[in-house]
Every structure is written in C-alpha cells, then in structure tokens.
Amino acid sequence: MEHDVLGDSYIDNLVRLGLLRARDLTGLAYQQYEGLKSDLQFKEMIRRDESACGAGGLEFEYRVIEVTAFGQQFCEACVVGKTPRHEATSPAASRT
Numbered sequence: 775m776e777h778d779v780l781g782d783s784y785i786d787n788l789v790r791l792g793l794l795r796a797r798d799l800t801g802l803a804y805q806q807y808e809g810l811k812s813d814l815q816f817k818e819m820i821r822r823d824e825s826a827c828g829a830g831g832l833e834f835e836y837r838v839i840e841v842t843a844f845g846q847q848f849c850e851a852c853v854v855g856k857t858p859r860h861e862a863t864s865p866a867a868s869r870t
Contacts, residue, residue: 785839793845799836807836 788794810816841849 788845792842793848795840795842796837797840799838804836 785794785796789796
C-alpha cells in the first residue's frame with residue numbers, strides 16, 4: 775500500500791461502500807494472529823512504529839475483512855485482470 779498510514783481510511787471507505795465486510799474475531803480466530811505476532815519482520819515493524827508513535831501509540835484490532843458479493847461483482851466489472859483473493863484460491867474457482 776503506497777500510503778499505509780491511510781490503510782484504516784481505505785478499509786472504512788470500502789466497508790461503507792459495501793465492497794467489504796469487517797467483523798470482530800471470536801474464539802479460535804485469535805490463534806491465527808499468534809504466528810504473525812511471533813514473526814521477526816512483524817516484530818521489527820511494530821518496534822519501528824512504536825518508536826515513531828511513542829509508548830502506547832499502537833493498538834491492535836483483531837478483525838476479519840471479507841469481500842462481499844457486491845464487492846466481488848465490482849472487481850469483476852471494474853478492476854481489469856483482478857479477482858478478489860478469496861475467489862482466486864477457492865476450490866470452486868479451480869473447477870472452471
């Protein structure tokens with residue numbers, strides 16, 4: 775992302791447009807973040823961002839972002855040569 779500081783705004787706008795759905799995680803889904811939190815590159819990024827923001831400047835939000843049916847239609851119609859990531863890796867997509 776070219777302007778990564780605007781990432782939250784980008785996602786919020788796509789949710790408002792109905793292209794994405796964001797929801798809170800429950801139960802076992804939190805475990806999916808454990809591998810990321812132990813990754814050395816991730817730790818370095820956090821250390822760099824904390825030094826830029828000051829102590830207590832970062833807050834984690836554990837959420838899932840999904841492409842909606844409308845978002846999938848939008849990608850197919852308006853984003854040439856691109857499909858939503860979940861479609862590209864789904865078993866149904868490989869049967870065609």
